[in-house]
Amino acid sequence: MTETETAGTSGGGEPEVSESLKSFGEVVKAFRKRARLTQEEFAPLVRYSLPTVASIEQGRRFPPVDFVDRAEEVLDAFGTLKGAARHLSRKPGLASWFRQWAQLEAEAVSLYTYECRLIPGLLQTEAYAQRLFRDQLPPLGDEQIEAQMAARKERQRLLTERPNTAYSFIVEEHLLRRQLDGERTTRELVDHLIRLAERRNIELQIMPVVRDSHAGLDGPMRLLETSDNHWLAYCEGQESGRLIHDRKVVSMLQMRYARMRSQALTLPDSLGLLRQMRGAA
Template sequence: MAENEPLDEAGGADLFRALGRQVQVLRERAGLSRRELGDQLGYSEETVFSVERGRRTPQPEFLEAVDRLVDGRGLLSVAVEDVERAKSRSRVRHPAWFLDYARLEKAAVELHFYATLTIPGLLQTESYARAIFTARQPLLGEGEIDERVAARLSRQEILTVWPLPTVSVVIEEAVLRRCIGGALVQQDQLASLLRIGAMRNVHLQVLPLTCEGHAGMEGPFILLTPKGRQPVAYVEVQDVSRLVTDQEQVRILAARYGSIRAQALDPVQSLALIEKVRREL
């Protein structure tokens, strides 16, 4: 591909599908299952599957790692620049009502989540996100489900792009035990949470069921601080979303979040509980 050749959204999707097929061919030639490849490279089986199906953007470090492991002789590494160009030019199809938040999230230096119903979207696996969109009422078409899942997964780059944002998450224990998509989907989601919780810039806590009362009983919310701007909050319920910019309201939510974190298990205890729940499913 020429250096200045334009690459539109459809072209980017075609590139990712083609690279996914190449990953699959090289993996099978090396005699590795998806799980074996993922285990050797530090990725989940689902991530490998999603890349091979063209559902997930193949990250440059993933392509280079696969190339080295299966002796691809540069077949995948040579495409890294094209992938970066496709990512920068593609348009993520978030719902219109979500766009303002998505822009602020992408520029955030701090992100804080309080989750009461589902795992926060920024931390969801593909299967978990797909189960949520599939169960949505009124029903979404298959194409729209695919678009929303892809858009949700694309946001997760925020967690690993330098400089890393500071991220904290408090998840109610009931969310861990609710098998959205079934036990296997939930187990994989919890395994992913364990990996995310081990990241240097992420502080993951669980609010246990034994907590008799806390400051978050009015529902979930998100706090974020975009670079160079005042903190804002975001709340969403029953298709109604609201970006909170009034600094007094943001201060109140931040105070509530501080109280919730104080009542939650510490990160070490939280990861232990997540692993316990995962094994019980």
Template sequence: MANGSRQAAWEFFGAELKRRREDAGITQVELGSRVFVSGGYIGQFEQAIRKPQLDVAQRIDEALQTDGIFERLWRKLIKEQPYTEYFAHAAELERLATEICDWAPTVIPGLLQTPEYARAVFLASNPFAADEYIEELLRGRMDRTEILKDTTRPVYWAVLHEAALRIPVGNPAVMARQLDHIAVLMQERKVMVQVMPFAAGAHPEMGKMMWLMEFEDAPPTVYTEGVLSGSLLDDPAVVKRARASYDLLRAAALSPEASLALIESAAEDYRRCASTT
């Protein structure tokens, strides 16, 4: 399903939600209280600005006595979107974020990836997949990177462990172009990137990727990912603790200027390696 068609389908979801809610004679605030979200969230669901998580869709069905229609619609739409189910909601929220903070312990974050690097990552995870499947994953990944090109792009801050620069993904030429890409984004002041050097030793969230998002009119969230699973959390205490961990990571990392120098040096190392092979 193309992006435009998918958005139209979510707009149908929202319009149907509004119709069913109004037929039941309840306000957005009243429905929100029954399904444990704010009335503002219900309004955003109805306008297809936000997409509800599965448990919210299920509670809407229960509150409006709609015989599972919103759960079925949700499952149909999630199945036909280009991301894994556990990541889909985070990807939708990413488009609305005013600030995104990434911590990447081993792999360059998706928003910073070049097509060649992303393809190599997907092939490593799916060595027996058909080309069409890899290309579908790649299109979804590259669609996400478009938000950094918008004039209304979010403030984007990434802390990369030096391991993400040194672990070769693809071949040396792919890595050189990947690191050059990050350097250009930094030089154009579209992103802020710091590198956590090996010399920093132990640090918070070792081995765990973390992704914080803030919004203009909604609570901040934190997304973490494990093996074939992901968690999107908005509990204020959890987000506060994650923010504190991220602040410690930034404090232990190299300055943006020193980070840029290290990224450019690593890119040159890969270029020299590529020229000798």
């Protein structure tokens, strides 16, 4: 089971080719040839496999951030590759139905997330995310997992690069009790959540296992406030997602989220529970 925000490519194959991806690939190829390197010689210098390099140059593979950085240095590209990468038209490893929401959350002034299935992608550690991707069915190839990890890491930069955005997360306690991938991964996850919860712009609340009233039983939800103070919502299933503009529906979801905030543990109590879990791990 994996978070469908990064379900990867449509149909599980290569990502759809876009003109910007093809253009970027041609630029990489031109600088590689200028440096008089074959693909076989270039691949180990950027620490990626030959098939990955070939896919990027053919415009069939979205370049990970570290590939762009390494290629820029190896090829002495004068900032050209980094500049071209900023204009690529699709996000790496993001499911088609999630991309519009991903673009909106990158500019949101407030972002609220309730999750009952798994730790939200923005909060995941690398080990936790890797476990999710390795367990996904149908199985993913190494390059697909690599692309999804790159997408996850890129999204997570929002938490540190947008300090004026207010983030609120409500997460079910049972997700932390499950010990996905073992005690070590869970301990790393709890430590990571504690560090995030201590940031001024991040509020993390735990919904206890035992609760006689729960406003979120209809499932996960996300809410965001745009820069012009317009609220939108997003709900997703296993293979689909829905961006919600309808003000009545958004208002209803805001009402449910507000109620859950009062039903979940307070911020200090949630942090205290995490510290208790860390001590017991």
